[in-house]
Amino acid sequence: MLPTLSHDEILRYSRHLLIPEVGLEGQQKLKAASVLVIGTGGLGSPVALYLAAAGIGRIGLVDYDVVDFSNLQRQVIHGESTLGKLKVESARQRMLDINPDIQVDVYNEMFTSENAFRIADPYDIIIDGTDNFPTRYLTNDLCVLTGKPNVYGSIYRFDGQASVFNAGDDSPCYRCLFPEPPPPGLVPSCAEGGVLGILPGTIGTIQATEAIKLILGIGESLSGKLLLYSALDMSFDFVKLRKNPNCKVCGEHPEVTTLIDYEQFCGMPANDHDSGSAGDEWDISATELKARLDAGDALHLIDVREPHELAISRIPGADLIPLGQLAARMHELNSADEIVLFCKIGTRSVRALEVLASAGFRKIKNLDGGINAWAEEVDPSLPIY
């Protein structure tokens, strides 16, 4: 039995009720539906806003973070008035302002193998709005093991991907496409690479659209297809996805039959808070670097950021060799010199350090925390970005 709609609800959703594919029954289906949104960041913001406005009866939100100033460029469900507040609470407040007739459940915790079954249990559909590989694989495996559709979205700079995984017998899962994650360090995060603020809006609204189509049982789903969106080219390309019979979780002889340790599987932490440390032996702190420069030590500072980042901040005397060019320009460096590598927060410089170390360089250091740490500890005239 579908829930009935009050007169207020009929007025609120009148533009839906006028569409024959939705109608009164469709709106009742939306009211009866429950959707879990993993992450209330760039992707989760538009997803949660539109699902709330559309009248999804029960929406769960999982996030453990608080609203940060640098989130507001794209995480449009939050605002200055909720800075420092829990993201799930900030999001719930906004959603209930849009639509007080819905139920919003909040889970202020990291989504982990230990709590995923409990959190996901009451929901029909899971929306993957995560920012890291371990949580993505966890979300995928959970959906396969519990038989719930996984509405996927992912973003980087100007590029987005979206699909619907595990939405029926022939529907592939995320692992059918990406059997294993890239090794840490080979794929940059948005914290290092950046993301156009509008991009998660585009991909997130596509995810919300796919979830609503699944609930209503209308249209053609993205299941079995991967959408590749380029904001720069304004292109929407599709490729075909097939279920992989050898998939380790949804294949004919699955090896993964329960949730595993996804941080270990991916070899990286389940967050996008990059660590800029190479380990004690290789690190130099901003304060220590300043002291050594002041003492007149001959250090060769190499900035491995991209040229456009020099306009934001720079350390005087440093030479620019972007990480992508380092292997080809290594001859510009003298392995007898003492070299200090740095970037924005230390992620790229750790990779640069690995490149030089594998080429035989030994007198190399990584500026722990990057130029942002330098701005914080040594030169407050520089902005942190």
Next chain:
Amino acid sequence: MPVLKLPTPLRPYADGQSAIEVQGQNIAEALNDLIRQYPSLQKHLFSDAGTLRPFVNLFLGEEDVRHMQGVETELKADDVLRIIPSIAGGING
């Protein structure tokens, strides 16, 4: 000549190019030509043993080459080969 579309995360290793003309009768030869033009891409696409890394997804047109003849799949002059990357998405920063 076939064209290989490179995803954003790999473009810094190919002078910022997004589409590169590659020579080859099949995908393996085209990838070798790509590496010849941009050696820095080597470690992102191939393991130390020289095999294509498992997270590198190659599509010829709309089709996953794993469902064709893999890197042995023959190429035509107007083919578009595409590498589809794992991207994680992003908060913070």
